[in-house]
Amino acid sequence: MRGSVAGGPRFHGISCNTFRMELPIAIRDQPLPYVERLERRPLQAIDLVVIHCTELPDLATARAYGERRVHPSGTGNSGHYYVDRDGTVLRYVPDDRVAHHVRDCNEHSIGIELVNTGRWPDWFDSRRQVMTEPYPEAQIEALLALVAHLRTMLPNLCSIAGHEELDAAMVAASDDATRQVRRKLDPGPMFPWARVLTACGLHRLTGSPRSL
Numbered sequence: 001m002r003g004s005v006a007g008g009p010r011f012h013g014i015s016c017n018t019f020r021m022e023l024p025i026a027i028r029d030q031p032l033p034y035v036e037r038l039e040r041r042p043l044q045a046i047d048l049v050v051i052h053c054t055e056l057p058d059l060a061t062a063r064a065y066g067e068r069r070v071h072p073s074g075t076g077n078s079g080h081y082y083v084d085r086d087g088t089v090l091r092y093v094p095d096d097r098v099a100h101h102v103r104d105c106n107e108h109s110i111g112i113e114l115v116n117t118g119r120w121p122d123w124f125d126s127r128r129q130v131m132t133e134p135y136p137e138a139q140i141e142a143l144l145a146l147v148a149h150l151r152t153m154l155p156n157l158c159s160i161a162g163h164e165e166l167d168a169a170m171v172a173a174s175d176d177a178t179r180q181v182r183r184k185l186d187p188g189p190m191f192p193w194a195r196v197l198t199a200c201g202l203h204r205l206t207g208s209p210r211s212l
């Protein structure tokens with residue numbers, strides 16, 4: 001599926017095909033084929049942004065993963081928004097639908113996926129658990145603009161967390177079944193938390209991540 005908005009997505013102030021003019025960010029609507037099967041919710045139910053990275057090489061691969069139908073309901077796993085390395089922002093799931101992006105917190109959260117290689121393609125290799133790809137400036141700027149936009153749309157949005165803080169499940173390492181590695185590590189140590197927290201105005205959720 002191709003974007004429906006012409007022009008540079010990073011230009012502030014351009015219109016997009018869903019919202020009115022004068023928005024600070026351009027969002028390309030590319031709904032996943034199963035969005036109508038995702039549970040509806042009121043926007044008032046949303047109080048949390050969860051930051052992810054795709055742990056995949058590029059946006060096209062992330063889209064392919066998002067389109068996979070892996071649940072009995074005929075839906076799959078994805079974030080609501082994807083932010084590419086160049087700052088392009090895409091919406092795969094509308095805010096008023098529950099996306100499957102984090103255990104236990106889906107009903108009241110928005111998932112934002114940043115395209116980043118992460119541990120790909122050896123997610124669970126115990127020798128490859130260091131995430132080294134930086135998040136480019138354009139990507140972080142677009143993320144901040146997106147969060148600022150969401151704060152204007154979602155009246156109860158107050159918190160932000162990394163996926164790694166909400167899901168601490170361990171899995172057997174792919175190279176050595178006697179060892180365990182984290183199932184989720186995103187967005188990882190390269191994510192500029194201090195800068196994002198200063199700019200976004202949301203409270204970072206801390207506390208013990210859930211372990212299964």
Ligand SMILES: [Zn+2]
Binds near residue numbers: 051052053163184186
């Ligand atoms: Zn994640």
